[in-house]
Amino acid sequence: MSTEQSLDGDAAIVTGASSGIGEATAHALAEDGADVALAARREERLESIxxxxxxxxxxxTLVVPTNVRDEDAVDALVEETVDAFGGLNLLVxxxxxxxxxxxDDLATDDYRTMMEVNVDGYFFATRAALPHLRESSGTLVFIGSFAGQYPRPFNPVYAASKxxxxxxxxxxxxxxxxxxxxxxxxxxxxVRSEFASxxxxxxEERFERGEASEPTEIAEAVRFAAKQDPSMVSELDLYRRDKLTFF
Ligand SMILES: NC(=O)c1ccc[n+]([C@@H]2O[C@H](COP(=O)([O-])OP(=O)(O)OC[C@H]3O[C@@H](n4cnc5c(N)ncnc54)[C@H](OP(=O)(O)O)[C@@H]3O)[C@@H](O)[C@H]2O)c1
Structure with missing residues (x-):
């Protein structure tokens, strides 16, 4: 049986924190008292958040402008966070x-973008964070997707990355x-975010409010997972209720 722990004083890293789910997650974790390192490419946005x-x-907070395709930059993100906050409890x-x-007509550049951001980016950050998470008995949260659970007739490469x-x-x-x-x-x-822009x-433009999830709803799931002690939350699916009737 797990109980909820406070995140007060915990050190967290959120990648893709300049918009959407990442920004909402940074808010949810900070609301619970976590110190948050914010990583993405748009520095001004990160500073404002x-x-x-x-x-x-x-x-x-710590703002670390980071391109997750660059493994040295991701290593530096983790090291700077550990130096600033004295450890690491959570990587999102x-x-x-x-x-x-x-x-058929997927450009090689688009293929590489998805693979390097969605796959390499998660590997680099996980590899750098694990020694610190072992020390803190910490938590790793991965944002997967419905696209990574069912075969998808459009954009199979995005789906395969998930x-x-x-x-x-x-x-x-x-x-x-x-x-x-x-x-x-x-x-x-x-999720109604800047995704696909x-x-x-x-x-955000394609769906009206109520037609899809809001970033804050996904952030609540991240907060829930981070707070379980000990956590036995392996996977959480968040779909709108008619999602399985046609997809
Ligand atoms: N929205 C959906 O419908 C949906 C559904 C299922 C799963 N997801 C997943 O949810 C996650 C978050 O997506 P979102 O919906 O919040 O989309 P979003 O608003 O477009 O956010 C994407 C974030 O990734 C950052 N980013 C992109 N390329 C980067 C790079 N090379 N290096 C560092 N940061 C980079 C962006 O910031 P910068 O541009 O500042 O770098 C931004 O902060 C993604 O993993 C997505 O696959 C989304």
Whole structure:
């Protein structure tokens, strides 16, 4: 039986923290007292979110402009966080992009973007964070997707990158379970964020409020997973209620 622990004074890293689920997650964790390192490429956005967190919750923040495709930058993100906060209790692997559509005409650049951000980015951050999470008996949260649970007729490469995330998370969990590190994968379906804006209309523009999840709802799931002590939350699926009737 697990009980809820406070996140007060915990050190967290959120990747993809400059918008959507990552920004909402940073708020949820800071509201619970966690100090948060914010990573993404858009520094101004991160600075503004960090200022909001400090004002609203009185926590410490760290802004680390990071391109997760660059392993040295990801290593530096983890080291800077540990130096600033004195350790690491939680890594939220959230960064993710979709590019292009079907396989026939998928540009190699779009393929590489999805693989390097969605796959390499999660691997680099997990590898760098694990020694610190072992020390703190910490938690790893992966943002997977509905797309990583069912075959998908459009953008199979994005879907496959999310199948990889779930496979990696489960296998890492098997690897570190004895070390008292918790691993949770959260699988949203559509979320009203800036997602997909690089290839046209964002999900925020495509869906009306109520038609899809809000980033804050996914952030609540991350907070729930982070607070379980000990955590036995392996996977959480968050879909709108009619999602399984057609997809
Ligand atoms: N929205 C959905 O419908 C949905 C559904 C299921 C799963 N998901 C997953 O949820 C996660 C978050 O997505 P979201 O909906 O919140 O989308 P979002 O609002 O577009 O956020 C994506 C974040 O990733 C960052 N990012 C992109 N490329 C990066 C890079 N190379 N290096 C560092 N940061 C980078 C972006 O910041 P910068 O541009 O500042 O770098 C941004 O903060 C993703 O893993 C996505 O696959 C989303």
């Amino acid at each position: 960090a200022a909001d967190l400090e004002d609203a919750y009185g926590v410490e 692997n959230n960064v993710g992009v979709v590019a292009g559509e079907g396989v 199948w990889w995330v779930r496979g990696f998370a489960k296998s890492v969990s098997a690897d570190v379970g004895e070390d008292d590190v918790a691993v949770t994968t959260i699988n949203p379906a559509e 690089e290839s046209g209309e964002s999900f």
